[in-house]
Amino acid sequence: MPIEMSSRRSRITDEEINELISKLQSLLPESRRRSTSRASASKLLKETCSYIRSLHREVDDLSDRLSDLMSTMDSNSPQAEIIRSILRS
Amino acid sequence: MDSKGSACSNPNPNPTFGPSKLMLAFRFLRALSIVHRTTPASSPTCRGRRIERAAYASMAYSAGTSRAWSRAVLRRLHHRARRRAVAPRRLSTTAGNRAEALRRLVPGGAGMDYCTLLEETADYTKCLSMQVELMQGIVDSASSNGR
Numbered sequence: 001m002p003i004e005m006s007s008r009r010s011r012i013t014d015e016e017i018n019e020l021i022s023k024l025q026s027l028l029p030e031s032r033r034r035s036t037s038r039a040s041a042s043k044l045l046k047e048t049c050s051y052i053r054s055l056h057r058e059v060d061d062l063s064d065r066l067s068d069l070m071s072t073m074d075s076n077s078p079q080a081e082i083i084r085s086i087l088r089s
Numbered sequence: 090m091d092s093k094g095s096a097c098s099n100p101n102p103n104p105t106f107g108p109s110k111l112m113l114a115f116r117f118l119r120a121l122s123i124v125h126r127t128t129p130a131s132s133p134t135c136r137g138r139r140i141e142r143a144a145y146a147s148m149a150y151s152a153g154t155s156r157a158w159s160r161a162v163l164r165r166l167h168h169r170a171r172r173r174a175v176a177p178r179r180l181s182t183t184a185g186n187r188a189e190a191l192r193r194l195v196p197g198g199a200g201m202d203y204c205t206l207l208e209e210t211a212d213y214t215k216c217l218s219m220q221v222e223l224m225q226g227i228v229d230s231a232s233s234n235g236r
Binding site: 046 | 121124125130133134137138140141144145188190191194195203207208210211213214215217218220221224225227228231232
């Protein structure tokens with residue numbers, strides 16, 4: 001990394017870091033935001049970690065549910081036909 | 090809440106985070122149809138894992154290669170077949186090790202400087218939540234039809 005880049009990075013102020021952290025707070029869902037309304041940066045990062053972990057679990061769970069739904073597509077239910085038509089287009 | 094200018098050196102001029110919902114939906118539904126066509130019905134568990142990989146892949150493709158996290162996801166997905174034992178990555182000392190737990194959760198987080206990590210986290214979190222919303226929407230509409 002060229003010297004100029006690293007010295008520019010070291011001029012990043014606390015204010016800019018705080019701005020980025022409050023951006024993270026704005027991405028949290030309502031319930032998590034409420035519990036961290038006056039929290040420290042470290043608490044906000046912990047909450048963000050917890051949120052990301054829960055999102056990973058949801059992707060995992062929803063993938064299984066989508067897989068189950070796909071097996072209903074092998075039948076002739078109206079649901080199956082609708083899903084088939086969406087995926088065909 | 091638009092940024093006035095990036096605090097970190099970042100060539101991405103887009104001030105908002107995350108890809109468009111439409112792009113995400115398009116890629117994911119296309120990937121779903123491929124999974125459906127290519128996975129035998131007899132292996133639903135395998136299909137669930139393929140759907141999960143399709144979710145992360147379409148997220149990463151939608152985010153493009155301008156994000157470190159999406160590049161890391163695509164690298165991970167493409168190297169999956171090699172099944173190498175992943176040695177625990179030593180954090181670079183120049184990057185420091187602030188927010189260690191976060192670095193483990195955000196793809197590619199280990200080697201980033203703190204500032205970049207925060208930006209990447211915001212984008213990754215936004216994309217993840219959009220992906221979850223999309224998958225939930227598909228499950229809901231597929232489950233409620235015909236009732």
